[in-house]
Amino acid sequence: MSVYINPIANGITVSLMIIYLAFIPVLIYQYRKNGTFLVRKNIVLASFAVYMITAFFMTLLPLPSIEAVKNMAPVRANYHPFLFVKTFLNESGFIWNEMGTWFRAFCSPSFYTVAFNVLLTLPFGVYLRKYFNRGLFQTAVLGFLLSFFYEATQYTGVWWIYPHAFRYPDVDDLIVNTLGTVIGFYAAGLLDKLLPDPMKDKSLKTEYASLLRRLISLLIDSIFVNIVYELLRVVVLLAAGKKENTIDIVLYLISVVIIFILIPCISKKKRTFGMTILKLALRDGKGNVPRLSGMIMHNLFIAFWLNVAVNIIGMIDNAWIIIFLQLVVLGFAAALLIISIKNKRVTYFWEKFFDTYMKADL
Template structure:
């Protein structure tokens, strides 16, 4: 029976890096937006919670049938509606004699007992996370644990919501009771945990965000969001097959918009940062000198290279242009890497514009 548990756990750990990678961008956005920075304990707990949910889901769902066209389950009904049926199963299978304590250890070898224990412990961490991290009350923990268990049971009895021809596991009302009990036990156990770890609602007390440095990770998230928003407009302007369309879109978004909003774009607004100049109000000259070389000049050179108009140039011109553009890209990448590891030096566009980033 232990082997049947190790199989799904190994899959959960194997796929966790992929899930963590997909989880990172939403995690960073929420943390920057809600708290203004990334706290290591908060981040570690959220990734641990993700790993737990993956393990719980895989333990419930795996192994899957070998084919979508699976056989119906060998049972008269696909739903077990009798509460506490597991007690009768344990009594029927047990080799325990009530007046002989030496036989009690037989419970550890009996399927029905181990299955009940598994269903309880499956959601104990869920209740602990709800109370310690999310600061949930017992009613919310009760409903959330019941909801999680119901999700597991419905997913199984519907054959992954119709993906398989027949259910490959039964819907068991006892699983709902035991999983919900486990969540509440975790809620109680979290009281002991809370007394030995920092309170989640006190992590940001006495924090001065104005003194924190804006990391390049945070800038990168903002830039990613900006280009995700801007890309559809660039694709629309791309119908004109001219680099001029790119220059217009970028000028409006990275010059006009930050000037009008005092250093904010959509991405910077989401992660709560802005470009700051030498005065409380960002000057037009500062934003032009900062974003012009980066987005208009450097970006414009790339837009020209991939434009339809550029393809009409002589091949020798295209070749030298590509070599020169590649050299510029290498220099920019190396320059930004050196600034990544040097907090005292600004990247070239901030140095030219006399600007910096601040947390809002």
């Protein structure tokens, strides 16, 4: 069973890493295009990525060393169609009119290996019909091509990385994998109502800026703050020939001012980098560009509680100052939570103080 479990575990791990790396770019793209995060569509895309990578790993892993393959006798491919039927009848002990042989036959390797190859591509047929709107013929052809890619990878020794094949290329796998895709095509019709429907996701191009959208914008600005900070450290600290925490703190504060104050002040639409990328804008209560003082106070407030009060703690040696900053952050979070619960929606209470509100740019 570990022959199957280990490739599945590795495939899921690699898939999740790819999904993790793609999550922020996908969020940005969908917020810019649709104004919202498309939950159902992303579930489908993520599950498809997990399936495709895991299925490929199951046909490829475990990978031996190149030296081990050199010392291994070349693997001979099977070019005889439907050899698996003959193998099953000869090795499983199956006798169609003797029920007692059925269970033992279905538990034999000659059966479950074939069954595995059917199940391997069955989800592919479901995805092709349900989410890619392919007909039966196209589904069968694409299933055959996917299986051909698997077999070619094995036949060429992972595209000539290895001196020769170390897995058993089999024409029967082409037949069985294609059959699995076709079965998946018909299974999609039966499972249609149980599967998520991306068509139910709707664009939400309103002025409302969701919490997640704001946080992604803030994350991007934080990244730019740290980039500017590191550049300043290289220039200033190398020139000074020494390193001091007090200098680090000053440089970090300068970086925050550059990203959250200077850049919006000189930009045409008064935005930070994060706001530009997420298509967010600051507006006053009347929907106009806010006063410069309001924009500065709004951005300073945001920059302080996350970028300064959180990141700067590691640069400070005084325990009392660290405790004070931590209490500031906790107090801010508590105020946000309490006011939001009272209003039954996320309430950014500081925006009213400065008459500066973050809106989605339509």
